[in-house]
Amino acid sequence: MFEKIVFQIIAFDELRTDFKSPIDQCNPVHARERLRNIERICFLLRKLVLPEYSIHSLFCIMFLCAQEWLTLGLNVPLLFYHFWRYFRCPADSSELAYDPPAVMNADTLSYCQKEAWCKLAFYLLSFFYYLYCMIYTLVSS
């Protein structure tokens, strides 16, 4: 999961910055590469959306079964956010999330990047929290 988020961050960063020199950016050959890159990244991003959401929901269900109310409470906001994100996508086309023309908008891009950083922090913290809880349970039992 962390890897995924880290990848997301890298991906957005890649989308945002074009490392080639400005003159090279104007080169038509570079245009092709760049476009292919963008499409590949968007494709990967799209593929990762569903696994991430489902793994997270799985965790939540497990917490529910384990009656870990506090942990569940911490995770529910993110769960709802994921649901909202997933269903808010424009209906007409299935692939509009991370659609190349849309994602290249500077606003969207910075939003996605921020989102990815926040999630990274959240997952990291919760990882240590789960670890702590697990060890605590082991020790106390």
Place this chain on the structure above:
Amino acid sequence: MAQPAGPAAACRAQGAGRQPYSNGPVQNQMMHSSDAQGYNPAVPGSYSHQKVPPHQPSGQYNYSGSPNVSQFNSYQGPGQTLNRPPVAPLSGSPVQQTGPVPQVPPPALQNSAAISSAGSFPPGAGPPMLSNWQYSQSALSHPAGTPTSHLAHGMGTGSAQPSPSLSGNTNPPGSYQYAASPGGPSLQNSYMKPGSVPPPVTQPLTPLHPPRPPLGPPPVGGPPLIRPSTLTAGPPNAQPLLNSAANQEGDATSAASDGSAVQNSYDAIEGGGLMATPHPSPAPPNLKMNRNVGYSYPALPPGYQNTSPPGAPGMQASALQYPDGSKHFHQPPLGTNHLTASMGSLSLQQEGLRPVNLLQERNILPTTILQAPVPNLHEDIQKLNCNPELFRCTLTNIPQTQALLNKAKLPLGLLLHPFKDLSQLPVVTSSTIVRCRSCRTYINPFVSFLDQRRWKCNLCYRVNDVPEEFMYNPVTRVYGEPHKRPEVQNATIEFMAPSEYMLRPPQPPVYLFVFDVSHNAIETGYLNTVCKTLLDNLDLLPGNTRTKIGFITFDSTIHFYSLQEGLSQPQMLIVSDIEDVFIPMPENLLVNLNENKELIQDLLRTLPQMFTKSLETQSALGPALQAAFKLMSPTGGRISVFQTQLPSVGMGALKSREEPNQRATAKEIHLTPSTDFYKKLALDCSGQQVAVDLFLLSGQYSDLASLGCISRYSAGSVYYYQSYHHKHNPVQVEKLQKELKRYLTRKIGFEAVMRIRCTKGLSIHTFHGNFFVRSTDLLSLPNVNPDAGYAVQMSVEESLTDMQVVSFQSALLYTSSKGERRIRVHTMCLPVVTTLSDVYAGADVQAITGLLANMAVDRSVSATLSDARDALVNAVIDSLSAYRSSVLSIQQPGLMAPSSLRLFPLYVLALLKQKAFQTGTNARLDERIFTMCQVKNQPLVYLMLMTHPSLYRVDNLTDEGALNINDRTIPQPPILQLSVEKLSRDGAYLMDAGSVMFLWIGKSCGQSFISQVLGVPNYGSIPQNMTHLPELETAESIRTIAFISWLREQRPFFPILYIIKDDSPLKSSFLQNMIEDRTESALSYYEFLLHIQQQVNK
């Protein structure tokens, strides 16, 4: 030709004497012919260089040095090293350099006069050389040290400078050309190496100016490097001279024209070290010179008159600011705003802020076309600022912080028309293009020169070095005046890109036409019209000898046409496998236009008849586009697709989504594409530098929302001819013909990219238009055309504290149809303000409306149409209530708006009633989406016309206040408010709604108008569907037709004229455009105001 007295003659004589140096006999002739210009003979060899490669068009400056200078060396001192000879005289008579003011003036004056007269010759009449101007340095060629030469020297330079003003008076603007090379490629004009001109030349200039300040400083008189953009295409000779600079070039012409022999190049000179003598003191002369210059141009922006001694006449502003200036080049001007601007344009800004009670003041619509507000800048800077037609900002006073911007509740953004056809466009050829080293900004009029050798970027504030060759000013032929170079005097300029800007050879122009030939398409008869128009304009397609062309037709199969050389007739190849499209033969499908013209013409003649028997109703547009893409991808180019129905088979097949009963409900309409096939294909096209232009000629629903993506992301354009039919709808045929002609013959740029930069602290976050955003600030434009507009939204990221101005620069790099790589740069400078009232005072209501319309289109696609409509209304409410609560000190009853925004509610109401955003059943889905495409892609002028049509009364046109263009008198009737109450039964009114015009004839319209303009005996006999005015010999008819055709000429599309009476079926469309009136589903203007007032006062 008023030949000046002695000195000029002397020059001439000298020139004659010089001839041996000049290259060939040709040149000599030239020189003779150029007598009028006097000294120019001397020049010729020196700076012209001939290295013109064939691909370079005639009209440009070459700064690059050409290799052979040897001939000149002897007397010419290039650059610092070579200067010796000239220097010697200078040093001998230092007084002359700086002090000589009193002495020199008389000759200079004479000289300039002479020159101006020379300049004014009609080009045709003059010797051929007139057309060629070169920037050469006349002074250099004079033998060093001889007194006469000195004199000539002075004259030469002097003439160059003052002349702008003179010539400006005498010559019509726009007429001068810098480069024309009529003879052929070899004759290119160039001015050469900037760096090397010996400074002394400049000195004499100073004296000249004081005497004639009224004429205006050179920058004003005419930006030196301007030449008509069309030049390359047109015959070079046609251009008359415009300004003195031009004249001088004219002088130099001889050199240019002789071209072949005399190539001298600066580089070569320096390299060769012909005159190896070191130049001991370049700097001091420069300084002096500068000072002089400052002195001499009182009217220059203070920035440019760097170091004028305080107290110089006319210089107060600069003097104040730079009392110490003697050593430095300060570019003050930007800073000066505050001082001068506050005085100068105070009144203007106050006017923008004057509160207007919209409920009481009924007549707020100006009677002429609304002009863009002028930014509150020092007038000298404003003079250099970019034309608002090209570059416009919604707020001409930029708020200092994002908080202030949020408070104002107005959108901040730019509207651009970067590739507009320009009548005057300076083109510069230079081996190095001067750009900021960190942000890559092109040098522009708003940078500041710290001293002669350094300039400070106005976008990122980095200090850069001025390259050596930039020190020479080709216009004035003066060394050490980088701040007078054309790049620094023109906010709009075009560079010829040197080879490092092209990593692959520039692509040839490639045009591919894809025709729908299904049964339905043949029924409409469009193929006839298109083929005929294409046939007629085949020679006018922009391009060169490398132009390629190809054709594909499709129904349920795809047909290719082999145009192989040697075939007696075109060979058709049918591919019926539409699931996996392949190209039947790799060559001969795209062929060279010039080499195979007969075969192509043959094909175009037979094509319309080939499918008349076709019964195939299916349309495989998707596979056809894939095939076209495969064919084009090795080269890139333009695909023009003609489609008449919903694509039904193969990839990209679509289903009809329009349900007529649901048109009314804004919720259920399909504005988003139903498949992303077209979008993906468009992105592929964009990557291969292919643009797709879509012509949709369809009677039924064709899902433009999906099809339009193919053009939107590949930077193409969309044309929509609703219910096109050659018999049932003949007006559409004419419209298609005219627009197709424009489409085929207009300028085109290939493999383009555009980048918009702005001062650090501002950031651009959203782009509107047809393109693909390749990295966050780089727009990929496989094709760029002169009729496309773009918009961007910005935010203030870091507060702009301590900045008085901010700048925006758009740079468009493209390959012209002649195979040159060019960069067109526009720069705009705007002041920063700290108070809310100033922000309101500088609001540009048209630009705001345009940007809001773009945002509303996005909103209606991503959310719903009603959301977008609400957002538009809220924009008015929010900004007016913010104005009321924060700026107005006295709360008055009524709906108050700053004068700058007084038309805002009207324009927003017009947007709400426009086809793109209106509710109600009368807009078909495709039509609505087409209008949205236009909102996104049209330049602001046309968008405003489409949104808020102009209404004129035309039955009483007079010549009062009329324009005179090319011997035609064009009456200028006042614009009326769009309300039925303005119509009277005894008048005739013309409504100009951009893409359509209505001429409404009142029931009791004057008999004379009906008979003399419409050519029918009485009101009753006006035919029901009249769409043309007969050309009658009466004054009224001539006036009306002149007016209508003048309106039509101003735009790239062809508005149909409908003549309507009270009982015409089209009357409802006419009334629909009466924005201030109430319609079945929309408020009247007054009701709308009341609604807003209610919300504002809440």
